Amino acid sequence: MKIGIGCGADPAKIQKSLEKIKDKAEYVLFLKDVLDEPLDWIHYDISEEPEIRLVDALFNGEIDAAVRGTLPSNKTMKALKKRAGTNKLRRVAILQTADNKKFLLAPVGVDEGWSVDEKIEFIREAKPLADKIGLNNSVAVLSGGRFGDIGRHKIVDKTISDAERISELTGSDNCEILIEDAVLNHGIIIAPDGISGNLIFRTLCLLGGGDAHGAPVLNIGKIFVDTSRAGIDYSNAVLLAISLVKK
Known part of the structure; x- marks a missing residue:
C-alpha cells in the first residue's frame, strides 16, 4: 500500500x-x-x-x-x-475533544455548505464514513442561535429556519446552537456554514486541546x-x- x-x-x-x-x-x-x-x-x-x-x-x-x-x-x-x-469539494473533519470524544464535523471549508441542499449532501455522505470508522451515525444540525433568538437578526433567523428544514428532511436532530450538548449523543455535527465549521475546528484543535484526524474528501x-x-x-x-x- x-x-x-x-x-x-x-x-x-x-x-x-x-x-x-x-x-x-x-x-x-x-x-x-x-x-x-x-x-x-x-x-x-x-x-x-x-x-x-x-x-x-x-x-x-x-x-x-x-x-x-x-x-x-x-x-x-x-x-x-x-x-x-x-466545482465543489465536500470535506468532513474527524475531530477529537480534549476528553477523547470523537465526532465528524462538516462543513469545514469556508466555501462549503452554504445551502440547505449542500448540507443534506454532507449528511448523506458522512453517515457511511461514520459507519466505516466506528462512530455513532446520528446527526446533529446546528444553527446560529436558539429558537428564542428568532427576530434578533435576519442571518440568525435564516440559520435557524435552515436547520429546522434540514432536520425535517433528513430525520436529524436540530440542536440549535448547543454544540456542547450535540457532541454527547451524536457522531456527526453539521455546522451552519463553512466559516463557523472552520472556526469550530480551529478553536477545538488549536486552542482547546483537542485533536484532528484529517478531513476526507467524500465526493x-x-x-x-x-x-x-x-x-x-x-x-x-x-x-x-x-x-x-x-x-
Whole structure:
C-alpha cells in the first residue's frame, strides 16, 4: 500500500510524523526541492508543482491514497477539483475533544455548505464514513442561535429556519446552537456554514486541546485526506488514509 503525503513546508515535521508509523505502509513524499537529509525508507517525488503531482499520482493509481500534509490548500484543492471534475469539494473533519470524544464535523471549508441542499449532501455522505470508522451515525444540525433568538437578526433567523428544514428532511436532530450538548449523543455535527465549521475546528484543535484526524474528501471517488498546515503532527491523518484504503 502506497500513501502519498504533500510537503510544501517543514519537511522535518512530516518525516517525524511518519517515523511513528513507518511500518504501516509505503510512503511517497511529494515536494519541490531535494532534502538535505532524506530517509532511506521514504520515496521522494520531486516536481515544480507538487500539489498537481500529488493529485495526478492519486488519480493515475500510482498511490492508493493522498494526504495534503503541508501543501498550500488553495492550489491543492483547485487541482483536486479540476482532476475530479467537480466545482465543489465536500470535506468532513474527524475531530477529537480534549476528553477523547470523537465526532465528524462538516462543513469545514469556508466555501462549503452554504445551502440547505449542500448540507443534506454532507449528511448523506458522512453517515457511511461514520459507519466505516466506528462512530455513532446520528446527526446533529446546528444553527446560529436558539429558537428564542428568532427576530434578533435576519442571518440568525435564516440559520435557524435552515436547520429546522434540514432536520425535517433528513430525520436529524436540530440542536440549535448547543454544540456542547450535540457532541454527547451524536457522531456527526453539521455546522451552519463553512466559516463557523472552520472556526469550530480551529478553536477545538488549536486552542482547546483537542485533536484532528484529517478531513476526507467524500465526493471525488478517491481517498484524499485534507489536513491543516497549522497541525503539529500528521500521523493521525495518514493512519486514517491507511484505514480507508483497507476498508
